Amino acid sequence: MAKLGPSGYSPYPVAMYEDILTPPPGKALLFNEIVDEEIAMREAAKAMLTRENPTIFPGPQVLYAWNEEAKEKARLVRKIAETLGAKIIPMYDYRPKYPKIDPEKEINPNHPNLTIWHNNIKACIFIGVHCHYANVALKIIRAETDCFTIAMCGNAGHEDAMITLRDQHTEELEKFIRVAEEVKKELGK
Amino acid sequence: MSYKIFKINEDLKDFMPPEIVDLEEKATWGNPKRGVMDLPYSKELIEEHSLCAGCPESAAFRYILASLPNPEDTIIVNSTGCTSLVFPHIALHTVHSLFGNQNAVASGIKRVLEWRFPDKVKDVIVLAGDGATVDIGLDCTLQSFFRQEKITTICFDNEVYANTGGQESGMTVKGHVFKMAPKGKQWDKVPMWQLAIDSGCHYVVRMTVSSPKKVEKVIKQAIYVAREVGPTYIHLYTPCILEIGLNADDGLEEMRRTDKERFKFFEYMTDAAKEVIERKKEEGLI
Numbered sequence A: 001m002a003k004l005g006p007s008g009y010s011p012y013p014v015a016m017y018e019d020i021l022t023p024p025p026g027k028a029l030l031f032n033e034i035v036d037e038e039i040a041m042r043e044a045a046k047a048m049l050t051r052e053n054p055t056i057f058p059g060p061q062v063l064y065a066w067n068e069e070a071k072e073k074a075r076l077v078r079k080i081a082e083t084l085g086a087k088i089i090p091m092y093d094y095r096p097k098y099p100k101i102d103p104e105k106e107i108n109p110n111h112p113n114l115t116i117w118h119n120n121i122k123a124c125i126f127i128g129v130h131c132h133y134a135n136v137a138l139k140i141i142r143a144e145t146d147c148f149t150i151a152m153c154g155n156a157g158h159e160d161a162m163i164t165l166r167d168q169h170t171e172e173l174e175k176f177i178r179v180a181e182e183v184k185k186e187l188g189k
Numbered sequence B: 001m002s003y004k005i006f007k008i009n010e011d012l013k014d015f016m017p018p019e020i021v022d023l024e025e026k027a028t029w030g031n032p033k034r035g036v037m038d039l040p041y042s043k044e045l046i047e048e049h050s051l052c053a054g055c056p057e058s059a060a061f062r063y064i065l066a067s068l069p070n071p072e073d074t075i076i077v078n079s080t081g082c083t084s085l086v087f088p089h090i091a092l093h094t095v096h097s098l099f100g101n102q103n104a105v106a107s108g109i110k111r112v113l114e115w116r117f118p119d120k121v122k123d124v125i126v127l128a129g130d131g132a133t134v135d136i137g138l139d140c141t142l143q144s145f146f147r148q149e150k151i152t153t154i155c156f157d158n159e160v161y162a163n164t165g166g167q168e169s170g171m172t173v174k175g176h177v178f179k180m181a182p183k184g185k186q187w188d189k190v191p192m193w194q195l196a197i198d199s200g201c202h203y204v205v206r207m208t209v210s211s212p213k214k215v216e217k218v219i220k221q222a223i224y225v226a227r228e229v230g231p232t233y234i235h236l237y238t239p240c241i242l243e244i245g246l247n248a249d250d251g252l253e254e255m256r257r258t259d260k261e262r263f264k265f266f267e268y269m270t271d272a273a274k275e276v277i278e279r280k281k282e283e284g285l286i
Ligand SMILES: Cc1ncc(C[n+]2csc(CCOP(=O)(O)OP(=O)(O)O)c2C)c(N)n1
Pocket: B080, B081, B082, B083, B098, B099, B128, B129, B130, B131, B132, B133, B156, B158, B160, B161, B162, B163, B164, B169
């Protein structure tokens, strides 16, 4: 059963080895269980609100104004960060960095664990990261760290995240903000 | 690709590092008149480089990137070698092909782009070392010329396999001894610029990178001709100061010296190329 990392080898495809696939349309994945989107959203908000140093990692698809939806998503990402009291550290490009990255200012898909370790991040959301890079980064994070990863994906989701929400567009992000506000109230935060 | 991809969403701009904000605000996009004279004022498309200190390839990189008339729609195909480590620092689409295959990969990319974006100008440029272009990749290089692919090929000739520690290449000068060529080169340097002419290139230049403005002019001419007519080839001497035992500040002097001998400026163009170049000059683009 897929658990929170560290799972040992990097980038060990934990989920694939444990027969975990991405959720079907309309559903979400919570560890190895297929659940309703709302349940996964609640758990995601709870993880972000209760674990140390929650951080959102926005990728190029929401960082750059390449279409109207991207602009709107950027506004919502910022709102999610405010609601969850989360930091934002961008993954603004995928180029490997030499000699090193500044882990306080960026996360790089080739060694995302450095940013997680340096900032002691225990819960994070990936959003707007192109799927192939999200896949690699999430595997490395699961292998190397005990960070609770949440993927808010515009496509089919990522089995290596602890929670994966698929087909997430502006409407879904707005729904997530509403859910997060409710969870926050329930937690008395 | 469009230069809009460097436009950062206002809501998330506060979290972006200054070098990325500069790419949006201070780099030269959408201006075919950009050139080496912009270098002191604009954000360069190369962030940093991983070449040896003083390596003339680093200067060549900067001049070439500053001279591209259409960087937002340019794809550079490179190959393994000293230069390949620099490509991750470049703010353009680049493709690292298997060593020697670069002209074949570029041909495919160019053809697909023409089919996929018939209304847009997309420049495809190959940039690789002499080992990749002339030795291991000679087949792919020449075949792309024979097929009249509309790509520009730039060879960084440092007369050695530098990245793997100093083996002789086809471009090494006869008699030269390298760390891993102790007997000295037995054969003559391959006259690659002549092979390019014989194989159908429409614009061919051989030169050093000692003069930035001259490099700019040649790069622009080669790209404009490749767009409209067919393959173009630029052969640049970028001495490997490490392997020939020069100091970090000796590269320019070495190029100036060879400017007068084996890398004396040489330019060839077909009539079709000449027509394009004349027209672009009239348009004020060269
Ligand atoms: C298919 C393949 N063969 C061989 C190599 C080993 N290799 C890596 S760099 C290099 C030499 C590159 O020489 P050159 O193209 O002249 O570039 P330079 O490093 O001198 O700039 C070689 C042979 C490789 N990477 N791939």
